[in-house]
Amino acid sequence: MKSLKILTLNPGSTSTKIAVYSGELVLISETIKHQSEELDQFDTIFDQMELRKHTILECLSAANIEIDSLDMVIGRGGLLKPISSGIYEVNEDMLYDLVHGDLQHASNLGASIAHEIAKTSTKGIKAYIADPVVVDEMSEIAKLTGHPNFKRRSIFHALNHKAVARHYAGITKKPYDQMNLIIAHMGGGVSVGAHQNGKVVDVNQALDGEGPVSPERSGSLPAGDLIRAAFSGKYSEAEMLKMVVGHGGMVAYLGTNDAYKIEQLAEKGDESAIQFYELMAYQVSKEIGSLATIFAGSVDAIILTGGLAKSDYLVDKIKARVSFLSKVEVFPGEDEMYALAMNGIWLNQGILQLQTYKGRGEKESVNG
Ligand SMILES: Nc1ncnc2c1ncn2[C@@H]1O[C@H](COP(=O)(O)OP(=O)(O)OP(=O)(O)O)[C@@H](O)[C@H]1O
Numbered sequence: 001m002k003s004l005k006i007l008t009l010n011p012g013s014t015s016t017k018i019a020v021y022s023g024e025l026v027l028i029s030e031t032i033k034h035q036s037e038e039l040d041q042f043d044t045i046f047d048q049m050e051l052r053k054h055t056i057l058e059c060l061s062a063a064n065i066e067i068d069s070l071d072m073v074i075g076r077g078g079l080l081k082p083i084s085s086g087i088y089e090v091n092e093d094m095l096y097d098l099v100h101g102d103l104q105h106a107s108n109l110g111a112s113i114a115h116e117i118a119k120t121s122t123k124g125i126k127a128y129i130a131d132p133v134v135v136d137e138m139s140e141i142a143k144l145t146g147h148p149n150f151k152r153r154s155i156f157h158a159l160n161h162k163a164v165a166r167h168y169a170g171i172t173k174k175p176y177d178q179m180n181l182i183i184a185h186m187g188g189g190v191s192v193g194a195h196q197n198g199k200v201v202d203v204n205q206a207l208d209g210e211g212p213v214s215p216e217r218s219g220s221l222p223a224g225d226l227i228r229a230a231f232s233g234k235y236s237e238a239e240m241l242k243m244v245v246g247h248g249g250m251v252a253y254l255g256t257n258d259a260y261k262i263e264q265l266a267e268k269g270d271e272s273a274i275q276f277y278e279l280m281a282y283q284v285s286k287e288i289g290s291l292a293t294i295f296a297g298s299v300d301a302i303i304l305t306g307g308l309a310k311s312d313y314l315v316d317k318i319k320a321r322v323s324f325l326s327k328v329e330v331f332p333g334e335d336e337m338y339a340l341a342m343n344g345i346w347l348n349q350g351i352l353q354l355q356t357y358k359g360r361g362e363k364e365s366v367n368g
């Protein structure tokens with residue numbers, strides 16, 4: 001049988017990743033970095049669309065890959081309404097909600113660019129998204145907060161969480177839906193999720209909400225102090241939001257989102273760098289420990305993944321704190337492009353059922 005040829009694309013805050021697969025085999029894989037000056041000229045995420053699409057088309061053309069040779073296009077999904085894990089065909093509701101939603105993130109461009117590219121194929125190929133950041137499998141109790149006006153939202157690195165969980169299930173030959181896993185994705189943002197029998201029943205809102213500190217995000221902040229700062233007259237709304245995501249965490253403490261650079265300083269004895277790594281390890285460990293209560297301590301494995309899981313320095317500090325709970329497995333980096341391609345392959349093989357996104361309309365505001 002002929003292998004499926006799949007274009008996968010992943011617009012991130014500082015880069016656009018593109019890969020073309022023939023079945024599971026990668027034909028091309030590129031990460032195009034966007035300098036902040038390049039992106040700063042645009043007011044909204046959607047204003048970046050032409051630039052990003054052009055970048056992708058140039059990559060395809062440089063590799064002599066015709067759009068007509070593709071069988072499907074799969075983009076990383078964005079901030080849609082909460083949906084189940086799986087693969088979705090891009091539709092009008094989805095395109096509408098991505099433009100009109102209350103939160104913006106570069107991944108909102110994934111569906112639109114995939115759709116635009118698929119449209120130009122004379123073969124009538126389709127565009128899809130898979131496991132977007134809004135995959136919501138949270139238990140009802142996990143969504144409640146201490147005030148009825150505020151509900152917690154499931155926004156996390158669902159694509160990598162699910163891919164790593166299935167990969168681990170494959171290695172251990174134990175079905176994903178029969179395990180209790182705690183997975184910590186540690187990248188530009190950090191999400192720590194409790195996977196109970198194949199569902200992420202609790203996870204910190206990793207975009208601008210809560211959880212451990214990360215290279216560019218503050219994670220949870222003291223609510224009262226945050227409100228007082230917001231009303232102090234010192235900051236605009238945009239500045240306050242930047243404090244939480246973009247200019248929080250390591251950027252706020254040390255002026256960079258490059259954890260690798262900070263780790264090298266820490267290893268040379270730099271006190272501020274050491275303190276920041278201690279803080280990250282402490283907060284990620286504490287999050288893992290708190291999720292262990294969901295399973296009453298019965299955890300099959302704790303899995304560390306994302307770019308920061310390449311750091312033995314950080315991984316060892318976390319292991320030292322959480323190993324008493326369960327074994328700790330490390331899957332450094334992320335392979336979101338491969339995960340996207342696999343979703344397409346599983347769809348084609350009938351292992352996954354195609355889901356339909358139903359949305360449209362203004363999102364309810366997060367809170368209040
Ligand atoms: N070997 C390493 N040691 C320490 N830190 C590393 C190493 N390699 C990458 N990192 C750090 O990992 C972070 C980026 O991780 P990753 O690539 O998973 O994030 P991202 O894709 O930009 O964001 P996100 O995962 O939130 O979508 C950066 O801070 C980078 O410096």
Ligand SMILES: CCCC(=O)O
Pocket residue numbers: 133155156157188189191206207
């Ligand atoms: C959790 C939102 C997605 C991301 O940080 O990449």
